[in-house]
Amino acid sequence: MSKFSFETIKQDEKTGARIGQFTTPHGVIETPVFMPVGTQATVKSLSPEELKENNSQIILSNTYHLYLRPGHEIVKKAGGLHKFMNWDRPILTDSGGFQVFSLSDLRKISDDGVEFRSHLNGAKHYITPEKDMEIQEALGADIIMAFDECTTYGTDRKGAERALERTMSWLDRCYKYHQNDDQALFPIIQGNFYKDLRIEATKRILPYVKHGVAIGGLSVGEPKHMMYEMLDAMQPYYPVHVPRYLMGVGSPDCILEGVERGIDMFDCVLPTRIARNGTAFTKTGKLVVRNGEYKEDFRPIEEGCTCYACQNYTRAYIRHLINAKEIFGARLISIHNIHFLTNLMEEIKQAIREDRFKEFKEEYLKNYKI
RNA sequence: GUGGAUAUAGUUCAGUUGGCUAGAACGCUAGAUUGUGGCUCUAGAGGUCGUGGGUUCAAGUCCCACUAUUCACC
Numbered sequence: 001m002s003k004f005s006f007e008t009i010k011q012d013e014k015t016g017a018r019i020g021q022f023t024t025p026h027g028v029i030e031t032p033v034f035m036p037v038g039t040q041a042t043v044k045s046l047s048p049e050e051l052k053e054n055n056s057q058i059i060l061s062n063t064y065h066l067y068l069r070p071g072h073e074i075v076k077k078a079g080g081l082h083k084f085m086n087w088d089r090p091i092l093t094d095s096g097g098f099q100v101f102s103l104s105d106l107r108k109i110s111d112d113g114v115e116f117r118s119h120l121n122g123a124k125h126y127i128t129p130e131k132d133m134e135i136q137e138a139l140g141a142d143i144i145m146a147f148d149e150c151t152t153y154g155t156d157r158k159g160a161e162r163a164l165e166r167t168m169s170w171l172d173r174c175y176k177y178h179q180n181d182d183q184a185l186f187p188i189i190q191g192n193f194y195k196d197l198r199i200e201a202t203k204r205i206l207p208y209v210k211h212g213v214a215i216g217g218l219s220v221g222e223p224k225h226m227m228y229e230m231l232d233a234m235q236p237y238y239p240v241h242v243p244r245y246l247m248g249v250g251s252p253d254c255i256l257e258g259v260e261r262g263i264d265m266f267d268c269v270l271p272t273r274i275a276r277n278g279t280a281f282t283k284t285g286k287l288v289v290r291n292g293e294y295k296e297d298f299r300p301i302e303e304g305c306t307c308y309a310c311q312n313y314t315r316a317y318i319r320h321l322i323n324a325k326e327i328f329g330a331r332l333i334s335i336h337n338i339h340f341l342t343n344l345m346e347e348i349k350q351a352i353r354e355d356r357f358k359e360f361k362e363e364y365l366k367n368y369k370i
Numbered sequence: 371g372u373g374g375a376u377a378u379a380g381u382u383c384a385g386u387u388g389g390c391u392a393g394a395a396c397g398c399u400a401g402a403u404u405g406u407g408g409c410u411c412u413a414g415a416g417g418u419c420g421u422g423g424g425u426u427c428a429a430g431u432c433c434c435a436c437u438a439u440u441c442a443c444c
Contacts, residue, residue: 039406060405098405106407119407145405188405219404247405254404269406277403277410292399325409 004184004211006242010352016235016262017357019349022212022243024142025182026082026090027057031243031264032348034255034341035060035092036272040069041085044272045331046338048087053308054339055346058089058143060267063136064096068118068125072138080140092143092267093136096127097188097216098248101150109149111166129173137180145214146174148188153222160192164201175208184211186245192217193226195233202237213238214245215263224254231261238262252281252344253370256361259348271337276330278322281340285369289333294319307339308332 003025010019020031036043036051039062043051051059066075078084081091100107100114107116113128127135132147147170149163167190178185187205191197205213215234218227231246238244245265246258255266271281278290282302289301300310301318309318309332321329351360 037406044406062406065406092405094405096405099407102405103407148405150405214405216405221404245405250404266404268404270404273406273408273410274403276408279403288401327409330409 002211003181006211008240012352012357013355014358015260017259017348017352018262018264019352020243020264022264024058024090024184026088026142029057029090030349032255032259032345033057033265034345035265035267036338037061037267037269038085039269040065041075041081043334043338044276045327045334046272048085050308050335051087051338052089054335055342056089056338058092059087060092060094061085061139061141062096062099063093063132063139063145064099066093066139067096067127067135068120072135076138076140082140090143091141092245093139093141093145094247095132095136095145095147095188097145097148098150100127101152101220109166111169129170130177133174133177133185137178137183141183143184143186143212144178146171146185146187146208148190148216150190150217150220151192153193153220155192157194160190160194160197163192164190164197168201168204171205171208186212186214188214188216188247189234190217191230193222193230195230198230198233199237202234206239209239209242212243212245212265214247216247218246219248219250219254224257227254228257228261231258231263235261251370252341252368253365255341255344256348256364260357260361271341272334275333275337278319278329278333280333281337283364284367289315289319290322291319301333301336302340305336305339306343307336309336309339 005023007021008018009021012018022029022031035058036056038059041061043059061081066072075081075084082088100109100116103116103119106119107114113126115124115126117124129147136144148167151160151163167188171187174185187208189198189201189205191201218230243264244262246263248268249255249258249266250268251270258266278288280287280289280301287301294315297315299315300313301315302310313332318329318332351357
């Protein structure tokens with residue numbers, strides 16, 4: 001009896017949008033879901049309690065970072081990531097494949113694995129798919145990701161093909177090495193921005209799909225319409241019975257477009273990152289709280305918002321905190337931004353339930369200034 | 371009161387033996403941020419160089435007076 005299962009509760013008639021229940025060893029996740037990112041075993045500036053208050057169902061953490069510091073063995077000794085960071089809901093760890101791509105000036109990729117230098121102290125490390133599985137198993141997340149090669153926007157056809165072949169061969173090795181029933185291994189679909197490669201990749205990962213599938217290599221600086229075109233191309237070929245995870249997305253508009261195209265899971269650093277730089281999500285678009293026009297604005301970030309920050313603090317105060325580089329400012333906007341996205345997911349689910357997702361999305365995007 | 375020092379962007383300061391549209395840092399203003407190497411990154415505004423004279427082809431720079439600030443001593 002598997003510890004994982006996915007059930008579609010409601011399928012939208014007009015679009016790919018759907019509501020699902022994803023059961024994991026640490027509880028049931030209602031999809032579509034947004035996962036806050038906690039790279040270093042913490043969602044920057046927030047406590048697990050605050051995340052729960054914001055209805056975060058699952059968080060993401062990062063293999064690359066935890067492997068380098070404090071080291072996966074220490075996390076294992078602590079009793080696993082859940083115990084280590086005091087988070088008893090589901091956790092997903094990214095494989096580090098993306099870091100290999102984003103830290104490219106430090107890396108050397110071969111078919112066997114990746115050699116790279118630590119950004120912390122320059123020490124050389126070598127990661128293979130097998131090693132990556134070993135690390136992610138030690139970390140102990142509920143969902144783990146295959147070790148993949150993520151290409152940049154602008155990679156030529158040959159490079160994209162080569163990366164896809166490598167990703168497929170690495171997936172095979174991850175799959176064979178991974179023998180832990182407590183963890184769901186998600187294959188990652190690559191193929192850069194070539195529709196036929198994307199379709200081919202979506203088909204080729206099918207034999208490796210047990211509990212879920214991820215779409216990687218998007219949202220890497222391309223125009224948004226290109227990402228949507230790739231999603232359109234892949235949509236007919238996804239497995240139906242598992243959740244689909246669009247990695248690294250995103251902004252409210254991208255999430256809506258993703259849900260419409262059958263995506264169930266999203267993660268993004270955006271809400272916490274822009275919070276630290278003084279920008280908040282609102283239903284009408286981004287609000288740069290740091291700006292001078294809010295100096296004497298004693299309204300909450302967003303009128304009617306039920307988050308802790310909006311219930312208790314004003315734009316003028318938060319602006320002051322951000323300008324004074326006080327940590328509490330980053331905390332308050334992070335709380336608001338994560339609340340904003342989890343609340344968006346609630347609204348999306350409600351719309352799907354009531355068979356009005358398409359209308360909801362169009363109305364929402366009419367008000368949301370990108 | 372006497373003697374010295376200083377006066378350049380909002381602030382703290384650079385500015386060579388006089389030589390192009392006077393610079394920096396911070397601050398300010400506005401953008402960016404998508405599987406987090408980010409208290410980050412990008413751009414912009416802002417100065418009749420204390421005031422008034424003088425010397426010179428040319429003065430932020432040299433000379434004089436005044437004003438302000440500041441230090442020391444009466």
